[in-house]
Amino acid sequence: MLWGSFGLVHLFSLIVGVFLNVCLYFMIKKMPIGWQRLILFTISLLGIAAILFNLFRWNSPLEYLPFHLCSLTALILPFAVITQNKALNNLLLLWSLGALFALIINTAQADFEIFSWTFFFYYIPHVFECGIPIVMLKLNLFKKDFRCVTSTLIITLITYTAVHFINMALNNYFVKYHITNWQNQIIQVNYMYSIKPENPLLQLFYNLIPYSYWYLFLALPVILLYLFLLYLPEFKDMKKNRYAK
Numbered sequence: 278m279l280w281g282s283f284g285l286v287h288l289f290s291l292i293v294g295v296f297l298n299v300c301l302y303f304m305i306k307k308m309p310i311g312w313q314r315l316i317l318f319t320i321s322l323l324g325i326a327a328i329l330f331n332l333f334r335w336n337s338p339l340e341y342l343p344f345h346l347c348s349l350t351a352l353i354l355p356f357a358v359i360t361q362n363k364a365l366n367n368l369l370l371l372w373s374l375g376a377l378f379a380l381i382i383n384t385a386q387a388d389f390e391i392f393s394w395t396f397f398f399y400y401i402p403h404v405f406e407c408g409i410p411i412v413m414l415k416l417n418l419f420k421k422d423f424r425c426v427t428s429t430l431i432i433t434l435i436t437y438t439a440v441h442f443i444n445m446a447l448n449n450y451f452v453k454y455h456i457t458n459w460q461n462q463i464i465q466v467n468y469m470y471s472i473k474p475e476n477p478l479l480q481l482f483y484n485l486i487p488y489s490y491w492y493l494f495l496a497l498p499v500i501l502l503y504l505f506l507l508y509l510p511e512f513k514d515m516k517k518n519r520y521a522k
Contacts, residue, residue: 278391278392279389280386282384287383290380294380294403294404302412305416324350324405327401339466363420367425367428370429371503371504373410382476386399440469447464473489482496
């Protein structure tokens, strides 16, 4: 059975993803904090397992280096869980959207067989990358802090820019030394999709600004709106407390 894209199987999988995270929340809600962190940390390691699976499963590991946003989230998530670092966890409230979009706009993965390890190591880590930051927030394992918006935006921009230069450097290297994949094609990577769009949503941005790297800056207003809505309650509470004094 194929996963498909916006068919019944795909839509059902999205509902199941929500269900899994809700079950996780209620399962650990009344546990001691130490157990909550241990369970969330253990589950968060599935993202790193997925990175290793892709590096060793396929014949072109250079095409599966952990430089996509979801892979970077997978690397950071265990540290965010175990340290409860405020800046990292607030950052993941934004970065986890990458995993959500990867589940919803799954055109490149639509032909995955749902009873395969390939599907498992894609679907399950993405589901919990979306859910764990929200579960931690609901369990008060960290606090939303609108002052982290600045660090979130700076880290995101620096990361995106660094990955774009990595893309260019790797692609130039592959062409120069004729590095090919198992199909004997010269490898060309597109981490964080900074070179070109690879799904319909990003294609809309590229149609407006048809330039590598720059086209994704059209996502900035969406990000700012999301962060504004996310932190609006905390900002209102701060103003209320200030007036109360």
